Amino acid sequence: MSSNSTSLKDLFLNGIIKENTIFKLALSLCPSIAVTNNLKNGVFMGLAVLFVQTMVNITISLMRKVIQPKVRLPIFMLVISGWVTITQMMMAAFVPDVYAKVGLYIALIVAFASILARAEMFASKNSIMPSMADGLGMGVGFLFALTAISFFRELVGKGTLTVPTGLATQHVFTFVNTKPLLIMVLPAGGFLAVGILMAAFNWLDTKYMKKASHGTH
Numbered sequence: 138m139s140s141n142s143t144s145l146k147d148l149f150l151n152g153i154i155k156e157n158t159i160f161k162l163a164l165s166l167c168p169s170i171a172v173t174n175n176l177k178n179g180v181f182m183g184l185a186v187l188f189v190q191t192m193v194n195i196t197i198s199l200m201r202k203v204i205q206p207k208v209r210l211p212i213f214m215l216v217i218s219g220w221v222t223i224t225q226m227m228m229a230a231f232v233p234d235v236y237a238k239v240g241l242y243i244a245l246i247v248a249f250a251s252i253l254a255r256a257e258m259f260a261s262k263n264s265i266m267p268s269m270a271d272g273l274g275m276g277v278g279f280l281f282a283l284t285a286i287s288f289f290r291e292l293v294g295k296g297t298l299t300v301p302t303g304l305a306t307q308h309v310f311t312f313v314n315t316k317p318l319l320i321m322v323l324p325a326g327g328f329l330a331v332g333i334l335m336a337a338f339n340w341l342d343t344k345y346m347k348k349a350s351h352g353t354h
Contacts, residue, residue, distance in 0.1 A: 145270040152274025158251045159282035159331070160338040165249045169286055170327035172239045177299040177307050179287025180280070181235045182242060185224050187276030189246050190255065192220045194272030197260035204261065213256045214247070221246045231304045251275065282334075290330045294321030 143151075158164050168186075173179040196216050197204075204212050225243050228236040236243070246252065255275055260268040291298055296317040298310045320326045 143267075145266060148267055148270040149274040149277070152271060152276070153278040153281060154342060156275070157278040157282060157338070158275060159279065159286075160335045161342075162251065163335070164251045164254075165279070166331065167245060168239075168242045169283060169331050170324055172242055173283055173287040173327060173330070174290050174294065174322040175238075175299050176284070176287040176291050177301045178235060178239050179283040180301055181228070181232060182239050183276075183280030183283035185228065185239075185243055186246060186249070186252075186279045186283075187273070189217065189220045189224055190252050190276035190279070191269060191272035193217050193252055193256055194260040194268040195265060196220070197256045198263060198265045198268035201261045201263075209257070209261065210253075213253055213261075217252055217256070218247045234305070251279070285334055286327075286330050289334060290321045290326060293318050293330075294323075294326055 152158075154161075156162060159166065159169050165186075168182050172182045193213075193216055197213060200212070200216075221244065224246070225236070225240065228243060229240070255271060259271050263271070288298065292312070294317055296312045298312075299307055300310065301307050318326075321330060
């Protein structure tokens with residue numbers, strides 16, 4: 138998507154709705170299964186991806202005029218790995234309990250196709266503000282998806298919600314009248330939750346688009 142005819146708001150919303158990494162593009166699904174059996178872990182994983190996505194887009198945009206086309210992919214990967222390393226160090230220092238559980242998947246952000254794709258398709262061809270808006274939108278879309286999946290899986294699978302109230306604090310809400318469906322906190326439940334929420338997201342998006350198209354006639 139070119140920034141020439143697209144506002145910053147549209148670029149931001151595009152990453153959340155039209156090109157949502159998980160619910161629309163079905164990319165980077167590994168963390169959506171592996172770390173979303175707990176709301177707190179899902180939120181912090183989503184925040185990590187949001188930070189890396191935005192900073193990579195900004196960095197690549199700033200470097201776009203000096204990057205040689207023949208070596209652009211190795212440079213993109215080097216930039217991504219640099220920001221992932223910074224993210225790992227920050228999480229290990231400030232949220233060690235979360236990092237102990239999701240640290241492996243933080244390292245895998247280096248290989249996320251969604252981040253490399255936005256660097257290649259957008260940030261390397263656009264100025265800093267559109268690139269930042271694109272990165273923020275894609276990152277917030279990923280955060281939204283992981284938060285929704287984590288919320289659904291923990292609530293249905295455990296009957297609780299672990300809500301982060303700070304970097305090192307949390308509050309666990311327990312719903313005593315529920316009967317947890319334990320399969321939802323297992324890997325199989327992760328696939329099931331992603332499928333259900335992906336279908337719901339696309340159904341709502343299609344329904345909204347139909348209403349919007351009728352409204353323009």
